[in-house]
Amino acid sequence: MSTDTLLKELGVSGGRDLGMVDEPAFTALAERHRRELHVHCYRMLGSFQDAEDTVQETFLRAWRRRETFEGRSTFRAWLYRIATNACLDLLAARRPEPATGGEVPWLQPYPDRLLDELRADDADEPETVAVARETIELAYLVAVQHLAPRPRAVLILRDVVGWPAKDVAELLGDSVNSVNSALQRARAGLREHLPAERQDWTGSEEDTRTRELVRRYTEASVTTDIDGLAALLRDDVRCSMPPTPGLYVGREAVVNDWIESGFGQMTGLRAVLTSVNRQPAVAVYHRQDREGAYLPLTIDVLRITGGAIAEITTFHADQFPRLDLPERLPA
Template sequence: MSSSIRKLGPVSVLARELADDGQADFSATAEPYRRELLAHCYRMTGSLHDSEDLVQETLLRAWKAYDRFEGKSSVRTWLHRIATNTCLTALESRRRRPLPTGLGAPSSDPTADLVEGADVPWLEPFPESASDPADPASIVGSRESVRLAFVAALQHLSPRQRAVLVLRDVLQWKAAEVADAIGTSTAAVNSLLQRARSQLDAAQPSADDPVTAPDSPDAQDRLARYIAAFEDYDIERLTELLTSEAIWEMPPYLGWYQGAQAIITLIHQQCPAESPGDMRLIPMIANGQPAAAMYMRDGDGHVPFQLHVLDMHAHGVSRVVAFLDTSLFAKFGLPERL
């Protein structure tokens, strides 16, 4: 993709070019939808990095077609339609993005060596600021639609199934609108949706135990205790927070680990920290879930190490995905060093 349409700081280069070319009207019309377009592309691809490029491509395509926009639909619908087809084109040449638990292997031995899957395009986390809607009443639904478990389950669907399910069940489009958007029949959309829902139900974990909202007092208290356990290097204290069947995974490593004791053993075996103060964590929200950015001691400071995204329920933390891709720290607006 041309570097001329990549983002530069808080204002996109594309927006500047539009203003220079007398297309400020388009920029003013389209820019308010950038964040929700980013969330839409993330649901489709599972990649924050790819989604940023796809949003830029979407806005470029929309800019070129703006003089032909007849207003038969809302600008929001029109932009989502372009974004959907931009994603479908991109996904033709890209593999699905799993988490380690999605690879089909059983849980791993926490005392064994870590094995890196360098050639696997891993699912990435998503910052709260990019998905937070302007309407507070929509926050809960927006968070649910970017939860890691949901986006990971979407990876089991074909690209067209993903598009249909997201447009129908997340954006609440009518079947006829979806059919028109992706160039198929209403009957085909209904068939794709039925199969997608069935596969999603099989791939997603049970929803019997509702997740705790990340900004609730209970979640904030648990996250504070989770952070304190690492910063004090009191790893055994984590057993008070983890459920008995909790899962820990660390992309890009292929293994995943189940059970509080296995997780404690793994951390003692593999974590480079040795004493209190070696780790510092910043509380945050990612994928509509409690999260923390972990920094590891390096000389007289601390440098990025992992991003932890937590599944938190009434009875404890049931899953931690610790992303080791430190390039994500900048995407979350996190400092380069503490």
């Protein structure tokens, strides 16, 4: 049963009626949309934690402004409007300038197990939940973060959420012509930062070839076989480790960084395979004799194209709990 069907059963058709709903009932209605709103805010912000905070702010604003729900749109669309404005407010306060140079220091991974919570659209929902794989992968998130906040909102609402231009214009207090113009500029800006092979990008599709490549990458990582790893990389591979500064482009640059960091001399590693942002990922643990266990080290998220690794985004150990990874492995 859709949220709006439930509202009808409660006798709600507008703000005055919604004002009669008690807080527990209102919270229950809003919670049905938590995950999709969280994913929407995550696309806008690029940070899992910022998205979490913004959804909480969205629910608080919605409760306080419940009488502004006039019933002309769906309850879900009303929440999206509040969430988008909350994202724009946060961006204005914390990150007034978009990302530059291909790096997004605030980028955080999104667990696949939480993406799996997104429910299929109810038959009577007039809008669609767009969670296409390519719009949740890290390369897309990085490209989106290079757009200014308002064009970013236009792009996500139009091309991902599927809103009509007139609804986006109403949200932003702008004209339809301005929204359409912003969308074209945003699409052009997005293309500048997406991988060159974007049209043929198959992302993290699970096929035999991909699984074998991930297996070989995992084995080479655990044994710190730099030559073996290098053989799996595309010539134009990209490697970053947010929030640590540095973007390495090209096989030679990536391999040199591994060598200079001393990775080739490391021993006592183990790995756990997982997936985040609908991409294969390898969580690496390092043996600590004092602890008598293997403790979290890093997690590599892979983008694979044409049978080779096109991008490695490495996150620090502080992301392990969010990704539901073991806090330690037995020695």
